[in-house]
Each structure stands twice: as structure tokens, then as C-alpha cells.
Amino acid sequence: MRVRGQSSADKMRQFERHREIIKVLAEEGLHIVIAAAGLRRFGPIPKHAPKTQPDSEVTVEERIRRTLERLGPMFVKVGQAISTRTDVISPELATALSKLQDDVAPESFEVVRSVIEAELGASLEELFAHFDEVPAASASIGQVHKATLFDGSSVAVKVQRPGVQGIVERDIGIVTSQVRWLDAHTDVFGDIDAVSIADEFALAVREELDYIKEASNAEMLWRAFRDDESVAFPRVHWATTTSKVLTLDWLDGVRMNRLEELDSSGANRAILAQRGINCYLRQMLELGYFHADAHPGNYFALPDGRVGFTDFGRMGWISEESRHRFIDLVWAAINRDYGLATDTLVAVGNNPAVDDVALRREVGRLINKYHGRELGRINFAELSAEMLGLIRNYSLGVPSDFALILGTFVVLEGVGRMLDPEFDFATTAKPYITQVVQERSSPEVLAGRGLRAFGHAMRVLEQLPDSADRVLRRLSKGEVKVSVRVTGYDDLLSRLQELVNRLAFAIIVAALIIGFASLLSAAGAPAWVQYVGQIGLFAAFGISFWFFGSIILARLRGRKR
Structure with a gap:
């Protein structure tokens, strides 16, 4: 997204980044992507030979995956997020993107120390009884070190790389502005709302940069599953957590994607699969929120047979x-x-x-x-x-x-x-x-639906008299000009009240019909529920026939007069 008031230096840096993106795409043999994305407007395509020839055995999807890895953290994160959106990308591309790797060389220990001490306002020795200088894992946004608190707890300390926010924001701006340009000038996206999807992924990437948000996600899942003996979610240590430093319980186990190590440890892979999937099903179908980074490298087989979860930057x-x-x-x-x-x-x-x-x-x-x-x-x-x-x-x-x-x-x-x-x-x-x-x-849920429908109908009814009164007051004060002359105000008010009553009755009857019809259409409902639905539906239809019949008779009598 183009930021208003950008300096010439910022614009030049964005232009140079566009040229870098074009260069990487060309080296991977993705000239078709350069053309489709309209990137030619940023200058000619480099004339050097691509690293991957178009007729090689490497698929286009694999070249796209490799390109995203070379372009840096924002592109990797967006690729990982979109890998689950097979409603907008092909299954082949989704499979390739699910293999995205985010391993990069770690920052020096001196840099890590400076970030922690600046964020927490104390020396490393005052914060931790022990701190491993060699990281246990390193990614494009941050790296993880094992440490020990003064109470003896083993913790994982995730430290954000200095300057990564600026890099990510620059690339978010490039991607979102490019999507908007393509949406406005081409039909490459068809009926897909690509702008909304790009904004959605940009928000997701920004949230991954905020370790307070990730800590809140971890805390929410830890509370939901702390009594579940089949899975383990790490507890957050808030005293040593900020937006750039995250401290969680250390989970000591074998990553699920290391199958040989799993077998050597004696883990029962079948039980691990069942426990992990059960946990996800409960998150998705009961809780309504879930750990959205479903990469097997984010799960651990713990020595006691539990499945451990880590990396909570993305939630669904x-x-x-x-x-x-x-x-x-x-x-x-x-x-x-x-x-x-x-x-x-x-x-x-x-x-x-x-x-x-x-x-x-x-x-x-x-x-x-x-x-x-x-x-x-x-x-x-x-x-x-x-x-x-x-x-x-x-x-x-x-x-x-x-x-x-x-x-x-x-x-x-x-x-x-x-x-x-x-x-x-x-x-x-x-x-x-x-x-x-x-x-x-269940009767409770069906009753709840009926009550909600009835409540909505009652809210509409409650608003009708006030709305009618406001309109009539404005008419009487001359605030609303109409093309007819209003006479017989009392008679008009009486007729309006009659109409409101009829409308109220009609809405209530409609709510009853909907409620009883839901009983009949309820999948897997007991027989007695279906029976009650049939009786109620017949009764509601009978009332509605009587109601509309009375309206017709009233009109006929009015004509005779």
C-alpha cells in the first residue's frame, strides 16, 4: 500500500525492492508471473539465464515456493497462510506452499542480549538463572533460546530480530499495492476478492510480529486444555514477555515431522495422530478458535505420550x-x-x-x-x-x-x-x-432458536410504534412535505394502529411457523420432536388462514359500505 507523504528515499527503496523481486522471479524461471503481475512497468526483465529452466523437472508450484523463501519473512508468512486457502489456489500450489521453510542464520548473541535487556529493562543475568547462547531454532522473524528461570522452570525465549518490522511493512506495502493495481487494471483475479484477501493476510502477518498477541493466543489455548491429559500447551510467563520477547514453558520432545526420531524414541505414532486430531476437532467444532499453523514441525511428541503445541502467531x-x-x-x-x-x-x-x-x-x-x-x-x-x-x-x-x-x-x-x-x-x-x-x-437448542426469532420479531414490533409516532409528529409539524393533504388525523391514527396490530400478529404467526418448521427439518431429531413440530405447524397455518380470512372479509364489508 502506498503511504502518503513518502520520502524520495522511501520511494527509491520500494522501487529497488520491486527490481529485486523481478530478479528473483526471473532467476526461478517465472517470467509468466512477472508478466501476469504487471511487474514489467518497473523496468526490463534481467537478461541472465534463470536458475531453473522451464523444461526442468521442477514444477511451477515448487519454483513459486522457492521464490517466496528467497524473498524473505513477509512472503514466507503469506505463503504459509494462503496454503490452507484452496478455495482460491490450486491443490498443487497449496501442497507446495505447505512445505515452506523459514530457517535462516541466527543473530549474534550480543544482538539477542541487547534486544532482551532493552525490552525488559534489566540485565540478562537479573532476568534468567541461565540462558543458552546458541539458539534452539532460528527463523526470519525471530529465534528461540532455551533458558532457566530462578524458580527452576525451563522456558523457551523467543526474541524478535531488530529491524524486521520495517522490512515486513515495506513488503506488505508492495504486495497490497500490487494487488490493488492488478484488481483495478486487469481481470487476473476473476471473481475472487483479492484485495480483501490481501488485507486479511497483511493483518495476519502484522499480528505475528506482536508477541503480546501470540502470548494471548497461547494463554487462551492453555486455559482451554490445561486439564486435558492427552495434549500440552505451554504456559506464558508474562513477567518476561513484551511485544518483541516471548517467554513460554519449554516443551522437551521430538518434532512430529522427524519420523525416524519418533520411532527411535518409542513413540506410538498412531496414538499421537489421534490425540492431535482430537485436539484440533475440539478447537474447531466446539471452541471456535484454533492453532492455525498446522505444520507438523509445530507439534512435539512429549516423553509422557502427550502432544505438545508451539508457535501461536497464527490463530483461526x-x-x-x-x-x-x-x-x-x-x-x-x-x-x-x-x-x-x-x-x-x-x-x-x-x-x-x-x-x-x-x-x-x-x-x-x-x-x-x-x-x-x-x-x-x-x-x-x-x-x-x-x-x-x-x-x-x-x-x-x-x-x-x-x-x-x-x-x-x-x-x-x-x-x-x-x-x-x-x-x-x-x-x-x-x-x-x-x-x-x-x-x-436438542429441545434446548431448538427452543433457543425459537426464542431468538421471537425476540427479533418483538424488537421489530417495539420499534414500529415509535417509528410511526415520529413520522406522524413530523407530518403534523409540517416537517415532511407530501403530495396529498392529510385529513382525519384521529381516523388515520386509528387505522395505523390497526395496521400495526395486524403486522404484529402476522410476525408472531410467521415466527411460530419458522420455529415449528425448524423442528421438522432438524437432522437426527427424536420422533417426539418431529411430532410436536407437525402439530404446531398445522396449528400455526390454521391461525394464519383465519387471520387472512378476517382481513379479506373486512375488505369486502368496507366495499359494501
């Missing part, structure tokens, strides 16, 4: 509606309900011009593929990927949190099968899906 937030829509899709696939599946996809999408007939046909093909299978035999990764394909092909423009659910399910099943080739994601997910369906069909 899922609305209740998106969670329920996802369950609706799964339920529709199981029950061969084309209408429910199509309606759900259209409801979550943002494309009023979608071809409903063609979409229904494609949904029917997809559901037929899975119909007849038991829940435990459905490949959720395959199902989610095909749904994302429909979303992409029909430009449905679904909310990011809904796409995140589908994309994350694909990633999670891949992690599960990496740990255990026999891992069955659907069998693990079955209890959670069944639980959500049953909860939505």
Missing part, C-alpha cells in the same frame, strides 16, 4: 454459522440431500449470479460418490478438497473462516496419514460430528 477464528454450515455439508453428503448441500454452498457464498442448476448437478455428482458409505469410510480430505473445487469453479466467494475449515481438514488428514498410514480421519471425527448434529436437534 470460526463463526458458529460457518461451523454449522460445514456440518450441514457433511450431513448432506451422508444422507444424499442434494438440496441441503446446494443451499448450504449458495448460502455461505457471495455470488447471486451462480448457476443453481449446474451447481446442483455437480453437487449431486459429488454426493453420489459418497452416498452409501458409512461415516467412518468417508475420506474427509478428499471430500473437503472436492467441495473447495466446487467453490472455486463456481466463484462462490465463501467467507474465509468457512474456507479455512475445509482447507485445514485437508491439511490435518495429511498430517495424520504422515504419522500413521492407516489413520482414518473420519472415524476420529465421527463423535464430534454426531455430537454437533444431536446438540442442534
